[in-house]
Amino acid sequence: MALKPSDIPLPATGPNRFHYWANPAPKDIGETCAEFLHLLPGPTYIYITGKDPQRARVVVTLSHGNEPSGLHAIFEILKQNIEPAVDIHCFIPSVDAAKQSPGFIYRTLPHHRDFNRCFKPPFDIDEQGLLALELLQYLLTIKPECLLDVHNTSGSSPPFGVTTFMDEGHNALVSLFTHRMIITDLQLGSLMEISEALTPAVTIECGGALDAESANVAFDGLKRFIMFEDVLTDGHSDLMLEFFHNPLRLELQEGSDIAYGDHCLFEDGVTLLPDIENHNFGTVDATCLLGYVSGDLTNVLSAKDSEGNERINDFFELRDGQLFPAKVLKLFMVTSNPEIARKDCLLYFVEAELPRN
Ligand SMILES: [Zn+2]
Known part of the structure; x- marks a missing residue:
């Protein structure tokens, strides 16, 4: 069963698991993406004010600590001081796994659940579940118009999008990055499964974690996602989507x-x-x-x-x-x-x- 808003318990008072960082200045984020990573104290929530603060979009990346392209793209966007069209809320969960030496090697910390399988009840069985719950609670408050979850594949691969839904909004989001789109009804507890309940959400696989082109795919797509007035209607791309069903x-x-x-x-x-x-x-x-x-x-x-x-x-x-x-x-x-x-x-x-x- 897909997640419903009623499955998300209200926030309990307790520690915020995500460290909040509003509008990081280019001089405060280090010289490289690796330095940026080491400035993050743990799971991090970065807020960037947009031209229209009445609207919001969400980016999640580094759900898996060995998938650096999305973090790279956020680093570049902050470094270049790019002003978003709407408020952008970035969630960066698996900082601790990514920081393990030599960096960007561990998908999760040892003995931790895969974060992108934790978006289903019960949440209160471990730290990963509680972190996923906190992210969902933020989404209920932020009410974003859409969400991207940015990943890399472990093997070498061209980029593709994954969605549980096929409609214009989801197609438009994927086509910011790539023309390949997988539509799945597998319910694994991944973040994009919130699409039905909360907001249009797609997973973007930017290509292999070690493929040189993946960081560019992530940056170019994310820049479109944050700068375009409208990311949910077709027309910002003349790519013909190629669909792979179930x-x-x-x-x-x-x-x-x-x-x-x-x-x-x-x-x-x-x-x-x-x-x-x-x-x-x-x-x-x-x-x-x-x-x-x-x-x-x-x-x-x-x-x-x-x-x-x-x-x-x-x-x-x-x-x-x-x-x-x-x-x-x-x-x-x-x-x-x-x-x-x-x-x-x-x-x-x-x-x-x-x-x-
Ligand atoms: Zn991943």
Whole structure:
């Protein structure tokens, strides 16, 4: 079930988890994004006054400490003293994870929940849940006209947007950054799932955390988001959006493990080819070797649809221990980081639409 305003308890008196910083001056934010990060004492809420203070938009970034492009973009916007069209409220949650040496390596602190899975009750089970709740409570007060949640993919990838909704407002928000748009009905407790209840919200994946182009994608898009009078109607871009509907997640089964290599490395698990992330937004067919599985496919991998039905055998097959797509698929958010594959998923996929003549 999507989150409802009634699921968000009113603020209790207690510590503010977000440190508030209003209108940081260019001279006060350090010389580099890394210096800026180290000036933040923990989760931070930055407010920037806009030309029209009757209106507000929200940016959330660094929900994952290893995804720096959004913070980079905020740093540049502050450094260049860009005046927003409306009030901008920036929330930067995973500062402590990002600060862990050597910087921007940890998605979360060890033993912490993934912050972008915490936007659903119950909130009061840990610090991450309470931080997510505090952000939601701010949104109820700020009443923004829209919200961006800015991320990077862990693997190399072109940029794309993700939304739970398909309408003009959501399309317009994504097209500030990219023409690729994923529409999902998976309910994972991510921030963008508030779209129905609170305000139009989209996730922007600016490209791989290590891809040089990602910081530019984030900065150019965020600059449009804060400077344009209107970001919710089509017309600020002539990009033709490319839609990907209801992707499935390829996940590890309990008790199986993953590695990356060019031959089978496991008794009970999957070995994916080391260059698998080159398939991001590419099309793969039944001739495309993805890796190796020892044992039964259903014991090792899982791909459930939004109703929870197991669909792995509809989309993937084993031939002599080699893993292939069973039909033509488009893959994205492919990771070659075993930690993320274990905790989150190996990749997302949709069935590719065949060209119509
Ligand atoms: Zn992320």
